[in-house]
Amino acid sequence: MTDQQSSPPATSSPQTPSGPAPGASSALLETIRAGYRTAGPAITLGAAVVEDVVHADAPIRLPLAMMNRHGLVAGATGTGKTVTLQVMAEQLSTAGVPVFLADVKGDLSGLATAATPSDRLAERTTATGMPWEPAAFPVEFLALGGDGPGIPVRATVDSFGPLLLARIMDLNETQESCLQLMFHWADERELPLDDLKDLRAVVMHLTSKEGKEDLRGLGGVATSTANVILREVTALAAGGMDAFFGVPEFETAELLRRAPDGRGVISCLELPSLQQRPRVFSTFMVWLLADLFAELPEVGDTDRPKLVFFLDEAHLVFDDASDAFLDAITTTVRLIRSKGVGVFFVTQSPQDVPEEVLGQLANRVQHALRAFTPKDAKALRQAVQTFPHTEYDLEEVLTSAGTGEAVVTVMDEDGAPTPVALTRMWSPTSVIGPSTPEALDAAVAASALLEAYGQDQDRVSAFERLTGSATAGPGAGAASPVPTGGSVGTHTPGAGQSQADIDAEARRIEAEILGHPVPSSGPVETPRGEPAPRREPAPPPRREPAPLRSRREENPMAEVVEDIARTAATAFGRSVVRSVFGTKRRGRRRGGLFG
Known part of the structure; x- marks a missing residue:
């Protein structure tokens, strides 16, 4: 390998093919030292x-x-x-x-x-x-x-947030905005979104008559858009992502x-x-x-x-x-x-790195190109x-x-x-x-x-509360009713339905959208097989405030994406990323492992 070097700036003669000017290499070495x-x-x-x-x-x-x-x-x-x-x-x-x-x-x-x-x-x-x-x-x-x-x-769907989730679901801007609205609705009613079945239950509810009434005051969600989101959630689960989301x-x-x-x-x-x-x-x-x-x-x-x-x-x-x-x-x-x-x-x-990010990378180790x-x-x-x-x-x-x-x-x-x-x-x-x-x-x-993390768990979350089931394990008790906060009444679509029923309904909606024959109502096979034994669930803790998703009560979604940069530039630096990405934490820190 030959490292050709140019002459120091003080000299007027350019580098020649024979190599650097006399003493240039020793001067370079001293500069490096x-x-x-x-x-x-x-x-x-x-x-x-x-x-x-x-x-x-x-x-x-x-x-x-x-x-x-x-x-x-x-x-x-x-x-x-x-x-x-x-x-x-x-x-x-x-x-x-x-x-x-x-x-x-x-x-x-x-x-x-x-x-x-x-x-x-x-x-x-x-x-x-x-x-x-x-x-x-x-x-x-x-x-x-x-x-x-x-x-x-694992991460909860809540913690992952709508912006990051929309990226792996490959949603467009309109669909992403609707997904943020769904997160907002669940947030207002304190419905924990732990895993994909929780998110699917929320989408199923919001495609029902009662759900549309819930969203009317917030701008609403088109049925076709909600069904696209439902289809993408189902695809994530079929692709094995249900193993990643959870507690x-x-x-x-x-x-x-x-x-x-x-x-x-x-x-x-x-x-x-x-x-x-x-x-x-x-x-x-x-x-x-x-x-x-x-x-x-x-x-x-x-x-x-x-x-x-x-x-x-x-x-x-x-x-x-x-x-x-x-x-x-x-x-x-x-x-x-x-x-x-x-x-x-x-x-x-x-x-491979955008200029805005590359400009912040002060330390460079560049191997051969x-x-x-x-x-x-x-x-x-x-x-x-x-x-x-x-x-x-x-x-x-x-x-x-x-x-x-x-x-x-x-x-x-x-x-x-x-x-x-x-x-x-x-x-x-x-x-x-x-x-x-x-x-x-x-x-x-x-x-x-x-x-701490070896065994997945299932606590009472949005799925259990929306369907009225008690699948969160022994001792969970009856699921709590959905806080009404809007037009949700005593009737909840899907109440008493099993996970298989919810899966079948998702397939039926997808078939209608695509114009395929409506499938039978039999249960859907999941790639993970039978669910693992579940532990005694902890009661769902109360959520932290989510400024970006819940601060606007009237038609907020048209401004959410536009506000990201402005939010990042405010004085609230400590919460900017949680606001930008829509992430949040519900769990408490465990002691003894963070030394």
């Missing part, structure tokens, strides 16, 4: 490379205090992004900083297993000046709704834990079926960020972050996103820094333009960098960008690649979270 000196705690990314020489005495360091300024790890497939992420996670954990990351390919589970020394590894670590010792790290394996090895992660809901404070030895816990979300549900994954990542922002107190600037959040396959978050959704993400990234959370987007190209097509070449030129001025020929460097090398610029301890440095990255001390299935199973079985 000075730019990456740190007095406070920092992680080391690697060693500077100048003129094809790796300089172990010029470490490239990222101050921990600057990691809540967010960052980007980018590069073409196979250039070493995942290993870079692993190196950063290891050092953050050692420094006592909890980490959250998504294990898209299954490779990051190796963090739980110490690596094996080798001659090739020793040669590389010696060249980069790394004091390498094999180590395993405290890893908590998580799985969306129990899909894969890990502690099941107990995962408390995002669990991501802030430390191990008994003081190291930060690495929460690793296993995603074996990402390819089948990419939008669900990306929307869930945004839900986690929104919930973290809503729950964490302001901390300002500290010597190290409270959590570093790595969002892999970041392009999935932004693909086909609405303007409202992008505004909400931008607001979240901008404001969550004050909560002590750093967010690193991991993707192939900087162009490919320029096989005119579009690739344009993306390469645009990526080069986003870096500070440097003597490196970045177009040459970024197309010729080897695996495990990256161009780096970060924020120094004074908040200024460091010099651009081609870097030979350090190596992980844990296994590169997956841990064995036995190691994963042992880690999950030993988890302190298994008892």
Whole structure:
């Protein structure tokens, strides 16, 4: 690899093909050494490379205090992004900083297993000046709704909110507004929306005569739109999403834990079926960020972050996103820094991230890019333009960098960008690649979270109250009547119906819309089979206020989306994301697991 460099600005002669002007390389090296000196705690990314020489005495360091300024790890497939992420996670954990990351390919589970020394590894670590010792790290394996090895992660429909739910249901703006109106109706009547059967019961009610009367004062919902929403809810359940929505809901404070030895816990979300549900994954990542922002107190600037959040396959978050959704993400990234959370987007190209978000990512680790097509070449030129001025020929460097090398610029301890440095990255001390299935199973079985989240529950919620059933388990008692708050009377559509009856009715409505023969009223098979035994339900707690969804009583939905940006800009910063995304919390924090 050849790193061509331009002459210093003070000289008038341009760079020649023979190389940099005499002394330019030594001047560049001294600039890099000075730019990456740190007095406070920092992680080391690697060693500077100048003129094809790796300089172990010029470490490239990222101050921990600057990691809540967010960052980007980018590069073409196979250039070493995942290993870079692993190196950063290891050092953050050692420094006592909890980490959250998504294990898209299954490779990051190796963090739980110490690596094996080798001659090739020793040669590389010696060249980069790394004091390498094999180590395993405290890893908590998580799985969306129990899909894969890990502690099941669930969210209530309420907490997920209408904006995020509309994204995974692929609703248009009109349908999204109607969904928000349905959430508003349930919120006003204190009907908990725990899972998809609760939301389906609400939609079924609001398509009935009594339900239309309920919504008349709020602008109403067209029957065709409500039926589209009902069909999408049914499709989510058929696709296995009913396993994700429910209780107990995962408390995002669990991501802030430390191990008994003081190291930060690495929460690793296993995603074996990402390819089948990419939008669900990306929307869930945004839900986690929104919930973290809503729950964490302001901390300002500290010597190290409270959590570093790595969002892999970041392009999935932004693909086909609405303007409202992008505004909400931008607001979240901008404001969550004050909560002590750093967010690193991991993707192939900087162009995968919108400019509004990219402009907030102060720490850059750019692995090699490919320029096989005119579009690739344009993306390469645009990526080069986003870096500070440097003597490196970045177009040459970024197309010729080897695996495990990256161009780096970060924020120094004074908040200024460091010099651009081609870097030979350090190596992980844990296994590169997956841990064995036995190691994963042992880690999950030993988890302190298994008892709290291992078994799904079913409490009295909207479905039970709207249908008058008592399926929430023994001792639940009769379902409470729906608070009338409007024109809901003593008769509730679907009262006394079973879940099978509700399913059959949903199929009948869908058939009428599509013009198909009306199906028989037999029960609908669910992909999960027979329901698991349910625990003693807790009474539904009272909701918190939801300013965005309930503050307007008359025809609110035409203004909801337009208000997102205005709400984000107000002084109520601590509740902005909950308002923007429509998320809310009902549960109480459990003690003893957040240390």
